[in-house]
Amino acid sequence: MNEYISILDVSNYICLFDDIGQKSGMKFKMGENFEEYVEITTNAAGKSPTQPHFQPDSSRLEPGRAFWIVGEDQSGKVAHVQALRVDDLKTTNLAEHLESLEACYADPKIQARSGSSCVCRAPTARNITRLVAYQGDIWLREDFRGQGLPRTFSRIAFGLAWAKWSPDFIYALVPNWSIEKGVADQYGYLHREAQVVLSLPDLGIEDDDWLIWLTRRELSQLIKGTVAKTPAGLSDWGE
Secondary structure, eight states: OOSOOOHHHHHHHHHHHHHHHHHTTOEEEEESOHHHHHHHHHTSTTOOOOOGGGOTTTSOOOBTTEEEEEEEOTTSOEEEEEEEEEEEETTSOHHHHHHTTTTTOSSHHHHSOTTOEEEEOOGGGGGOOEEEEEEEEEEEOGGGTTSSHHHHHHHHHHHHHHHHHOOSEEEEEEEHHHHHTTHHHHHTOOEEEEEEEEEEGGGTEEEEEEEEEEEHHHHHHHHHHHHTSOHHHHGGGGO
């Protein structure tokens, strides 16, 4: 399949999954103000604190380089959040980016506290370079789980990331339970490798995650292949 997709393809792709989300009882909105986002996530009952990656006092989250998505139920209460950012890794690679803690802090030498570290043992991370998008801080309220919604909100994120940045790679970091329970499979990433170990003792963060990712070509093919399906075939994506 040709890698080229048009902005109309992407728009149709986003609208498709937005419609599926609404039929599931969730309305999505997006923004770039991360002070607002942290206020939203802080007040979302049951969600763990947003990590430094998407904290405006920790990371560089300039307009046009990061955005968030919030899903609300029919009463307007927050039921889902996630955030995305893009990093220019032309002179480095994802493994070095993670291990330097620049994924967490604008200036790790000043901002990272004693004992903070990241070790990336995922071998392909050293080949992930150029313009790289990160999907993180993913949370879904308990009463919306088990309905296939990770597939829906992740596809919306994919579409928006392509429309804004057309990144060379898009990735996420997910815990073991997400792999074991099949939740990570719903996100739509085609590749996975263990082990990315992040330790931020001052924040109580001790994560041992899997790296999951797509290339630009794979993301483009996913979008193009989805919108090329007939309306009857597309209904399967919401299940």
